[in-house]
Amino acid sequence: MNEDELVAAIAAVAGPSNARVRLGIGDDAAIWQPSRSHRSVITTDVLIEDVHFTRAWMSLHDIGVRAMAANLSDVAAMGGRPVLTTVAIGVPATITGDMLLECYRGLADTARSCGAAVVGGDLSRAPVLTISITVVGEVRPSNVKRRDGARPGDVLAVTGPLGASRAGLTHLRGEVVLEGAVADAALRAFRTPVARCDEGRFLGASRHVHAMMDCSDGLSTDLTRLVRASGAGARVEWVPAAEAASVAAAALGRSVDAFVLAGGEDFELLIAVAPRAFAHLSARFDARFGRPLLRLGVVEADERLVVVKQGVEEPLSPSGWDHFS
Amino acid sequence: MNEDELVAAIAAVAGPSNARVRLGIGDDAAIWQPSRSHRSVITTDVLIEDVHFTRAWMSLHDIGVRAMAANLSDVAAMGGRPVLTTVAIGVPATITGDMLLECYRGLADTARSCGAAVVGGDLSRAPVLTISITVVGEVRPSNVKRRDGARPGDVLAVTGPLGASRAGLTHLRGEVVLEGAVADAALRAFRTPVARCDEGRFLGASRHVHAMMDCSDGLSTDLTRLVRASGAGARVEWVPAAEAASVAAAALGRSVDAFVLAGGEDFELLIAVAPRAFAHLSARFDARFGRPLLRLGVVEADERLVVVKQGVEEPLSPSGWDHFS
Numbered sequence: 001m002n003e004d005e006l007v008a009a010i011a012a013v014a015g016p017s018n019a020r021v022r023l024g025i026g027d028d029a030a031i032w033q034p035s036r037s038h039r040s041v042i043t044t045d046v047l048i049e050d051v052h053f054t055r056a057w058m059s060l061h062d063i064g065v066r067a068m069a070a071n072l073s074d075v076a077a078m079g080g081r082p083v084l085t086t087v088a089i090g091v092p093a094t095i096t097g098d099m100l101l102e103c104y105r106g107l108a109d110t111a112r113s114c115g116a117a118v119v120g121g122d123l124s125r126a127p128v129l130t131i132s133i134t135v136v137g138e139v140r141p142s143n144v145k146r147r148d149g150a151r152p153g154d155v156l157a158v159t160g161p162l163g164a165s166r167a168g169l170t171h172l173r174g175e176v177v178l179e180g181a182v183a184d185a186a187l188r189a190f191r192t193p194v195a196r197c198d199e200g201r202f203l204g205a206s207r208h209v210h211a212m213m214d215c216s217d218g219l220s221t222d223l224t225r226l227v228r229a230s231g232a233g234a235r236v237e238w239v240p241a242a243e244a245a246s247v248a249a250a251a252l253g254r255s256v257d258a259f260v261l262a263g264g265e266d267f268e269l270l271i272a273v274a275p276r277a278f279a280h281l282s283a284r285f286d287a288r289f290g291r292p293l294l295r296l297g298v299v300e301a302d303e304r305l306v307v308v309k310q311g312v313e314e315p316l317s318p319s320g321w322d323h324f325s
Numbered sequence: 326m327n328e329d330e331l332v333a334a335i336a337a338v339a340g341p342s343n344a345r346v347r348l349g350i351g352d353d354a355a356i357w358q359p360s361r362s363h364r365s366v367i368t369t370d371v372l373i374e375d376v377h378f379t380r381a382w383m384s385l386h387d388i389g390v391r392a393m394a395a396n397l398s399d400v401a402a403m404g405g406r407p408v409l410t411t412v413a414i415g416v417p418a419t420i421t422g423d424m425l426l427e428c429y430r431g432l433a434d435t436a437r438s439c440g441a442a443v444v445g446g447d448l449s450r451a452p453v454l455t456i457s458i459t460v461v462g463e464v465r466p467s468n469v470k471r472r473d474g475a476r477p478g479d480v481l482a483v484t485g486p487l488g489a490s491r492a493g494l495t496h497l498r499g500e501v502v503l504e505g506a507v508a509d510a511a512l513r514a515f516r517t518p519v520a521r522c523d524e525g526r527f528l529g530a531s532r533h534v535h536a537m538m539d540c541s542d543g544l545s546t547d548l549t550r551l552v553r554a555s556g557a558g559a560r561v562e563w564v565p566a567a568e569a570a571s572v573a574a575a576a577l578g579r580s581v582d583a584f585v586l587a588g589g590e591d592f593e594l595l596i597a598v599a600p601r602a603f604a605h606l607s608a609r610f611d612a613r614f615g616r617p618l619l620r621l622g623v624v625e626a627d628e629r630l631v632v633v634k635q636g637v638e639e640p641l642s643p644s645g646w647d648h649f650s
Contacts, residue, residue, distance in 0.1 A: 001422040003448060009422065013429045014443035020408050021442050030444035032409055034359035034463065042444065044459055046413035048451045083345055084357055088371035088457050097326040097334070104338045117346050118339035119355035119367065123328060126373045132413050132457030134369055138359065 004225075026229070027147050028077040028213050029137070039144060040083075041137045043074035049092075049128035057172045060099050062191040063131070064106025070216060071135040072114045072195035073267040077214040079145040079204020080137035082116035082197060087133050090126025107133070114197035143204040145212035150230035150272035152301035154210055157278070157293040159199050159269045159285075162219055163245025163256065164189035166263030176251045178244065186244035193267050200269060202288060208277035218264040221318040223296075224305060226270060236297040236307040236316060242266075261307075262319040272299055329550075351554070352472050353402040353538050354462070364469060365408075366462045368399035374417075374453035382497045385424050387516040388456070389431025395541060396460040397439045397520035398592040402539040404470040404529020405462035407441035407522060412458050415451025432458070439522035468529040470537035475555035475597035477626035479535055482603070482618040484524050484594045484610075487544055488570025488581060489514035491588030501576045503569065511569035518592050525594055527613060533602035543589040546643040548621075549630060551595060561622040561632040561641060567591075586632075587644040597624050 001009065011025040022039065023031040029043035047053060047067045058066070068085070075082045087107055091100055108118045116135060150156075168190025171178045178186050196214075203209045211230055215222050219239065227234045241249075245259035271293070273281055282293040297308075305316040326334065336350040347364065348356040354368035372378060372392045383391070393410070400407045412432055416425055433443045441460060475481075493515025496503045503511050521539075528534045536555055540547050544564065552559045566574075570584035596618070598606055607618040622633075630641040 006422055006425070006448060009426055010429050010443075010446075013426055014433045015437065017442040017444065018408070018440065021444050024442065024444045025446070027445075030409065030411065032444070032461075034365055035363050038360050038363075040359055040365070040461075042409070042411055042459070042461065044411040044413045044445060044457070045447045046415055046449050046451075046455065046457050048415050048449055048455065050452075051415075051450045083343070084355065084367070086355070086367055086369040086459060088369045090371055090373050090376075090455065097331055100331070101334055101338050104335050108339045112340065115343065117342040117349065118335075119342060119346050119349045119357070120369060121335075121350070122370045123331060124371050124373055125376045126371075126455070127375075127452050130371065130373065130415065130451070130455055130457075132369070132371050132455075134367070134411060134459040136357075136365075136367065136461070 023146065028074040031078070031144060037141070039139050039141050041075055041078045041080040041139055042134060043071055044132065044134045045071050046130065046132040048130050055129070058191045060103040061106035064103040065110045065192045067131045067133055068107045068110040069193045069195045069267060071133045072111070072116065072197055073214045073216065075135050075137035076195055076197045076200025077212055077269055078139060079143040079200055079212065080139035081201055082111070082114045082135050082137045084119045085111050085116050085133060085135045086120045087118055087131065088122035090124045090130030092126060092128055095129060114195060139204065145204050145209060147211050147213040147226045148229035150211040150227060150232055150299045152232055152299055153275050154272035154299040155275050155278040156234060156296040156299060157271055157273060158215060158240065158296060159196055159293060160291065161240040161242040161294065162215060162266045162268060163259030163263045164242035165193060165265040166259045167242065167244035167248040170248050176248045178248060182244050182247050186248070189244065189266065193265060195267055196269050199289060202285065203269060203271055206281055208274040208281055209271050210274065211272040213270050215266050215268045215270050216264055218262045218319060220261040220316055222270055224318045226272065227299060227305065233300040233303045234297060234305050235300050238296060240294040348471065353399040356403070356469060362466070364464050364466050366400055366403045366405040366464055367459060368396055369457065369459045370396050371455065371457040373455050380454070383516045385428040386431040389428040390435045390517045392456045392458055393432045393435040394518045394520045394592060396458045397436070397441065397522055398539045398541065400460050400462035401520055401522045401525025402537055402594055403464060404468040404525055404537065405464035406526055407436070407439045407460050407462045409444045410436050410441050410458060410460045411445045412443060412456065413447035415449045415455030417451060417453055420454060439520060464529065470529050470534060472536050472538040472551045473554035475536040475552060475557055475624045477557055477624055478600050479597035479624040480600050480603040481548070481559060481621040481624060482596050482598060483540065483565065483621060484521055484618065485616065486565040486567040486619065487540060487591045487593060488584030488588045489567035490518060490590040491584045492567065492569035492573040495573050501573045503573060507569050507572050511573070514567070514569065514591065518590060520592055521594050524614060527610065528594060528596055531606055533599040533606055534596050535599065536597040538595050540591050540593045540595050541589055543587045543644060545586040545641055547595055549643045551597065552624060552630065555624070558625040558628045559622060559630050560625050563621060565619040
């Protein structure tokens, strides 16, 4: 079983939901209805030392920043506003109380930057540093964005260029040596990514955005999930690479696709937008955030996924992160 | 730093909460206000193989049951009704997909038994089985029970006898050999504990219950937390031991206190009740659940904690579970 198959089997075991739950397993976050006119969203991640991060590569503070950003991003991807978060940490004996508080500082400051408070959690001994975060957010019923709403003809776009985080990882692994501002940008993207909270709420408020999710597992994998959930396909015409990804790819003599399509952890938002509304939405986005939406391609009615390279269509298969493949 | 000191330092790092949060770090669960007339509660636990459980001692199904019961219990202890849950699991290579689904079955069935649905989660590789659960519940604003509301003169009581779970653990460790129905009861208490969801809602609905929490870390530790949070002390006159605890203690030639005061994981609810209302509340509880409330002692105005043994007062100090002492 790969990860998506396992998730499907788990959803079957979890069984039917109750009346308060509006969206269960399978999207960036689940949605429930605390009262008739309110919707809450909830998302959980677990990050494990030497699986998701290595202590040699970043400070405990930055490990906290990165872990929290990943969860805030899932709430943003639903069109929601993060409200509160709980943090359960498993602590190995090599981490002192002061080091743990450094990690919490990163977690709490990052949560606060998106308006969320750390309200509880749990502490335990563990063989390796284990950080499990849950974020709860709020969203107006009319602003909820799921991944299954894309329609044939919709424009596919992202909120920023991709691949910088993977470039940072490649640099830290010693596979490539980046320098100066490019190295700084790559390391910043990897160590202290920023969840697109304001962007998510802005896009959530547009009825022309039919589907949204975050790019956390690599564009090829995330895009596949979005269009499959929507019963559609996609034609990708351009993939916007971050400068650090282009530089790293050139230095390695490899295609930038490995960074952009398979990279992940960029936390830009991936959207499907009504085609006639795209130019206007992108202009409004630019006016608000100082950068346009980046057009990747279009949603297609038939379920195949292709990427156009030098005018030739190639099949696009999910090459991003899968813990169980 | 011990665990309580670390939690206090973390609460300071977490900083101020936002207006929606009514109760932050430090109780069984946090409380927030999704809309004016609603309150939601949220609690998180992380359970780690060979820290909280050992696979040799129980099936993956039962590991799931136990992990979920612990979290449902925290919602029950606030007077709340569990609504939904998310589960993040770190999976070592020795656990197959089918084994993982067995664990999910235990998690999901237990959640459903208290009315909660599994709505999301996360999967990752991990060096040991790591289960992180968040449960969200609902509670009427008037029914919220915190641990800091106990008043001098209040009767302290629990919803059932204590120590059976620790007796089961002692048996599994081979320190004592229990037999027959006693062994069954001890193993059931340890492997498949039951969260007191209905009891928590019943007690939450009584205005005479001034404080409530669950007995998850051992009565001495939990009682200390409750009365300290309330700015009070306690005089414990009787500790109700489960039969399995008494049998195991006798076989070991030890006091049953090690099971009851230090044991933990029984998930009975600990309450402080207005003294004039106790007899009536206990009778109503008995009529509903088929067993009375068990009176432990009284809340005292001065902040010392004592336990009376053969007519002699002894200081009661927290001897329960502390990951960081």
